[in-house]
Amino acid sequence: MTQMPEDSQIDSKTKADRPSIIKLTNISFSYPGSKNKVLDCLNLNIRTGDRIGMMAPNGSGKTTLLHTIMGLCKPEAGVIEVLGNTMETEKDFTSIRSRVGLLFQDSDDQLFCxxxxxxxxxGPLNLGYSPQQAIDISRKILKNLGIEEFEESVTHRLSGGQKRLVALAAVLAMSPGILLLDEPTAGLDTAVKQKLINILNNLDITYFVISHEFDFLNAVTDNVYSMDKGKILTDDEIHVHHHEHIHKHGKHPHIHK
Ligand SMILES: Nc1ncnc2c1ncn2[C@@H]1O[C@H](COP(=O)(O)OP(=O)(O)O)[C@@H](O)[C@H]1O
Ligand SMILES: [Mg+2]
Structure with missing residues (x-):
């Protein structure tokens, strides 16, 4: 049985008219001391209203891609444009870090208070809100995510799933224009995963979400991309799908090339 992801509701003409939020052109990146091009002439265009999923094997460069968008990895070639502005200096990236909300793969990289x-x-304090305003914004978001009872909790003592939601609250508190989510369901139990699905489906925000879980991506995105050899494969090029297998591991969602 084959079940294809639903096509975007928006036709291609309308889609092309929507402004680009993040545009990467011919981006190449290797980690210092390595010849392996993790990103190799990579192109990506995320437009307003997009809800894009990304499913690709471990080590294919997904996290590096998000870190490059945020200016945490510096590409050796190519152009990064965020909200129509070319990102060149550290100052350029600093100015967009509140507009582009990255949920780190490891919540401990995000939470430090x-x-x-x-x-x-x-985040809100850094944006210039008064302490009372920052508290009001934070309480509202914690309540929306249903985790207001953790307000006074010591962050590093929370469970992995609870930390994930707190990290998401910290990102949403900045009111970003786009969310980049790096494996948000890792370590979440089924109930919290369902909560995250509801939260994402009720957010009026553009996002790009990396996950290994087909059902999760199917529930929260309109397109699923992949990565191979340092490049993005869009859903014109791949078909992520459920089907029956006779081979080992066939029960788990995966990609055929
Ligand atoms: N800080 C780093 N220094 C050197 N190599 C790294 C570093 N982080 C990741 N890599 C390498 O870059 C490649 C892509 O990693 P990553 O972006 O984390 O992939 P993914 O998120 O798809 O699992 C892997 O080969 C990984 O070993
Ligand atoms: Mg990763």
Whole structure:
């Protein structure tokens, strides 16, 4: 049985008219001391309203891609445009970091304050809100995510799933124009995963989400891309699908090339 992801509701002409939020052109990147091009002449265009999934094997460069968009990895070639502006200097990237919300693959990279409320309020305080405003914004988001009871909790003592939601709250507290989510369901139980699906489907925000879980991506995105040899494969080039297998591991979602 074959089940294809639903096509985007928006026809291709309308899609082409929507402004680009993130545009990568011919981006190449290798880690220092390595000859392996993790990103190799990579192109990607994320437009307003896109809900794009990304499913690709471990080590294919997904996290590196998000870090490059944020200016945390510096490409050796290519152009990064965010909201129509070319990113060149550290200052350029600093100015967009509140507009582009990255949920790190490891929540411990995101959360560094003593309590949950401090962590969530950190972003709004940095944006110039008063302490009371930052607290009000944070409480509202914690409530929307259904985790207001953790407000006074010591962040590093929370479970992995709870930390994930707090990290998401910290990102959303900045009111970003786009979310980049790096394996948000890792370590989440079924109930919290369902909660995340509901949250994403109710957010009026553009996002790009990396996940190994087909069902999750199918529930929250309109397109699923992949990565291979340092390049993006769009859904014109791949077909991510469920089907029956006779071989080992066939029960798990995966990609055939
Ligand atoms: N900090 C780093 N230094 C050197 N190599 C790295 C570093 N981070 C990742 N890599 C390498 O880059 C490749 C892509 O990694 P990554 O972007 O984390 O892939 P993915 O997120 O798809 O699993 C892998 O071969 C990985 O070993
Ligand atoms: Mg990764």
């Amino acid at each position: 003593p309590t949950v409320l401090d962590d969530v309020a950190f």
